[in-house]
Amino acid sequence: MTKYNLPVGPQHPALKEPASFWFKVEGEVIVDVDIRLGYNHRGIEKACESRNYIQCLYLLERICGICSHAHTTAFAQGVEEILGLEIPARAKYIRVIIAELERIHSHLLWLGVAGHEIGFDTLFMYAWRDRETVLDILELISGNRVNYAMNTIGGVRRDIDQAKREQILGMLDPLAERVKFYTDLVTSEPTCLARLENVAPVPADKAVALGTVGPTARASGIKVDVRRDDPYAAYAEIPFEVITSERGDLLGRAIVRLGEIGESVKIIKYALQNLPEGPLTVKAPRKVAAGEAVSRVEAPRGEDIHYVRADGSDHPERVKVRAPTLANLFAVGESMKGAYVADIPIVIASIDPCFSCTDRMIELVQSRTGTSSVMTWEELREYGIRWYGHGHRS
Amino acid sequence: MDIVLDLVRILIFPGLLFAVLLSLFLEWLDRKIYARMQNRVGPPLRQPLWDLFKLLAKEDIVPERADPFMFTVLPVLTLAAAATAMLYIPIWGPESAYPFWGDLLVIIFLLTVPTMVLFLAGWFSANPFGAVGSFRTVIQFLSYEVPLLLAVLTPAVLAGSWSISDIVRFQQTHPWAMAAQLAALGVGLLALQGKLERVPFDAPEAETEIVAGPITEYTGRRLALFRLSTDVQMLVGAALFSNIFLAGVVGPWYLAILLFLAKIIFLVGVLAALRAMVARIRIEQMRAFSWKYLVPIAVAQMAVIVLIKVGVGV
Amino acid sequence: MCGQEQQRSDLARRDILAELCARFPGEVGEAAAPRPGRAWATVSREVLRPVTEFLLGCGPGAYLSTITAVDTGEEFQAIYHFWVAGTELNLRVRLDRREPAVPSIMDLHPGANFYEREIHDLMGIEVTGRGKLERLAVPDDWPEGHYPLRKDWPGLPGGESA
Structure with missing residues (x-):
């Protein structure tokens, strides 16, 4: 069999964000894979060190457009722990509601992307259409479809009043129906099964050793969920199931994610119906006394962990973010050995990778031209003309 | 003035111009049905034409390591082969522009050319995605060609002739x-x-896996020719099937053409619906599907046809 | 150990910090448990590997969440965040600024691979015993000796930066 290298990324139709995978391939079978990250580094961790805590919150919200609430929740919880603040019960419930809406939004987005990766664009279009419901709810609550800016240190910034509660409750049931339909579809449609069943399985012991988290771990039969194991916000008071699957393959990950949407709907309903009265925030001081905290949140993709270190000033001394994709990516690389080239997109997509979350640190410096890193349109145009004008064309 | 008539037939009707325009209409139909099934609006009628013009105007790049001669010849060849096949398809009656005793085989052969061209296109573009796509093109060709031939052979055996006109009659x-x-x-x-x-x-051209397979490196007008060729192949395939499976057309020429259009629209509709309803299967799954299901069904069908022929005595 | 009964934390929350102190007497400093589910401890890099081995064996599904590298100005710290038996145990290893190095734990826990490469790329902490540290986060043409998360990083030559 011919051996060759197949580059996937940094620019490739299967990747919605840049990352680089070098596959060593024999015929159609993958022998080895090398992963390179960093194309999305924006220097966020470093940048946090020179901003105050509120500014950091908004910066961290922009780590990722999909799990933005997870990141701000993790950071706010960390800072609140250092400050010794107990946020109001109503704020805890609202944090849970937004987090679960975000999970539904993320999982439906994933379903669509997974459909697209296996060439099932109809599933993609349907899933994204139904995802609009969740985005509408989020817009109703926060005014934004993504980056909701709901969290602040010491609570949340917006309330959910009675009228909105009624409206949201009415929108959730049709959504749950659709999710049932998708579950049936994915577990019975022959071409879907052909592409998902027994592809790149990760057995339970390997899933632990490789440090997987979230739906990726749960699909390998590991019952791990920060919401239940290390409850934060109001999760200790809200009943829900941790969905797992013993399969370990791509179908297992689809089943887990679709099951989780159902659980999220239940959580949101419970939280809306049992929303405690009271204030939304407690007052947080601008300066944070020296201390450190580790905060964990179950983001849609798994455990999101933040480390915050305060030095008594109004900006953090160190903020460390480990998004779930980094924990899962190594496992996906390992599981791909022995799979087919055709499985590459869907296996990568199966952990719902978010490279914006994974990469976050390096400051972008224009090393070649040196001077300005922000170009005007005219400059950009001239740069383009120079680039194409000097022998870069074949 | 036979030469003038020949030129008109080859270049205008039912040759190149007619084939291109009708196939662009079919592309629109295919995209529209696909879009409607996906709960989308879909493109306006003229979209495929604008897409074609846009591509013709785009920058045309030949990769440094690619073979420039092959890179130029192949797109022309694939369109020429597909459009030529239209000359042998009956459109306005049971007879095509150039009917003869073996036109069915010629069409099958002409439809094979674009597949071979696709393989060469990937091979000569010096791109790993192109190479993978080329291999897959060949594997796929070996998988579907046997059932396709058996399927096309069935009406020929039943009618006892290689001539499309005879089969239609x-x-x-x-x-x-x-x-x-x-x-x-x-x-x-x-x-x-x-x-x-x-x-x-x-x-073979799975976007999310190997970008565009054999035509990954093609841009501008060369890509336009490849896309046009695919459209024309779809037209030829649907037109051929409308004749050999659905009894072609009857009546005065204007009604006949309407009937012809109705039949190819139906067939393209089936193809569009199929692609909207399923996911892409892997190449080795395609091979298995073909040999496990398509070939046995085609062979059984052939056996039934032979029995009918012997039994009925036609 | 892992695998058969994968319910990582259906087990009751154990006092993992006390077990650690009992298992490694005199080696564990600054032990603190500020709230249920959180524990802090400091060990020297010499015992990092045995401690890691002990922690990973402590419960089904114990794993390393990540490694945080901190530059306090006086020293570097590598903080290993383990999730063990219902507790996030944050294991601090203090490192001399002049010679920051930790032993690799990748052979004990393959999942540590990316985290070790990350602290090397960004904070310049050497990880010994695992061969060459391939770059993960910084570009291939990133100059040697530039570690952007260090407090005294001057920025890249020719660039406008921190």
Whole structure:
């Protein structure tokens, strides 16, 4: 069999964000894979060190457009722990509601992307259409479809009043129906099964050793969920199931994610119906006394962990973010050995990778031209003309 | 003035111009049905034409390591082969522009050329995605070609002729023949879907895996020719099937053309619906599907046809 | 150990910090448990590997969440965040600024691979015993000796930066 290298990324139709995978391939079978990250580094961790805590919150919200609430929740919880603040019960419930809406939004987005990766664009279009419901709810609550800016240190910034509660409750049931339909579809449609069943399985012991988290771990039969194991916000008071699957393959990950949407709907309903009265925030001081905290949140993709270190000033001394994709990516690389080239997109997509979350640190410096890193349109145009004008064309 | 008539036939009707315009209409139809099934609005009627013009105007790049001669010749060849096949398809009556005793075989051969061209296109573009796509194109070709041939052979055996005109006339006098070869039509449509490299058999150019497979490196007008060729192949396939499986057309030429259009629209509708309803399968799954299901069904159909022929004595 | 009964934390929350102190007497400093589910401890890099081995064996599904590298100005710290038996145990290893190095734990826990490469790329902490540290986060043409998360990083030559 011919051996060759197949580059996937940094620019490739299967990747919605840049990352680089070098596959060593024999015929159609993958022998080895090398992963390179960093194309999305924006220097966020470093940048946090020179901003105050509120500014950091908004910066961290922009780590990722999909799990933005997870990141701000993790950071706010960390800072609140250092400050010794107990946020109001109503704020805890609202944090849970937004987090679960975000999970539904993320999982439906994933379903669509997974459909697209296996060439099932109809599933993609349907899933994204139904995802609009969740985005509408989020817009109703926060005014934004993504980056909701709901969290602040010491609570949340917006309330959910009675009228909105009624409206949201009415929108959730049709959504749950659709999710049932998708579950049936994915577990019975022959071409879907052909592409998902027994592809790149990760057995339970390997899933632990490789440090997987979230739906990726749960699909390998590991019952791990920060919401239940290390409850934060109001999760200790809200009943829900941790969905797992013993399969370990791509179908297992689809089943887990679709099951989780159902659980999220239940959580949101419970939280809306049992929303405690009271204030939304407690007052947080601008300066944070020296201390450190580790905060964990179950983001849609798994455990999101933040480390915050305060030095008594109004900006953090160190903020460390480990998004779930980094924990899962190594496992996906390992599981791909022995799979087919055709499985590459869907296996990568199966952990719902978010490279914006994974990469976050390096400051972008224009090393070649040196001077300005922000170009005007005219400059950009001239740069383009120079680039194409000097022998870069074949 | 035979030469003038020939030129008109080759370049205008039913040759190049007609084939291109009708195939662009079919592309629109395919995209529209696909979009409606996906709960989308879909493109306006003129979109495929604008897409074509846009591509013709785009920058044309030949990769440094690619073979410039092959890079130029192949797109022309693929369109020429597909458009030529239109000359042998009956459109306004049971007879095509150039009917002869073996025109069915010529069309099958002409439809093979674009597949081979696709393989060469990937091979000569010096790109790993192109190379993978080329291999897959060949594997897929070896998978669908046998069932496609068996399917096309079925009406020929039933009618006892390699001539499309004879097959059409036979079916028009024996309408039950159409029902007798329904399974062959099904196999043929699936194989055609494979030939056109459409979902679920689009592994050779699977976008999310290998970008565009053999035509990854093609841009501008060369890419336009490849896309146009795929459209024309779809037209030729649907037109061929409308004749050999659905009894062609009857009546005065204007009604006949309407009937012809109705039949190809129906067939393209089936192909579009199929691609909207399933996911892409892997190339080795395609091979297994073809040999496990398509070939046995096609062989069984052939056996049934032979029995009918012997039994009925037609 | 892992695998058969994968319910990582259906087990009751154990006092993992006390077990650690009992298992490694005199080696564990600054032990603190500010709230249920959180524990802090400091060990020297010499015992990092045995401690890691002990922690990973402590419960089904114990794993390393990540490694945080901190530059306090006076020293570097590598903080290993383990999730063990219902507790996030944050294991601090203090490192001399002049010679920051930790032993690799990748052979004990393959999942540590990316985290070790990350602290090397960004904070310049050497990880010994695992061969060459391939770059993960910084570009291939990133100059040697530039570690952007260090407090005294001057920025890249020719660039406008921190």
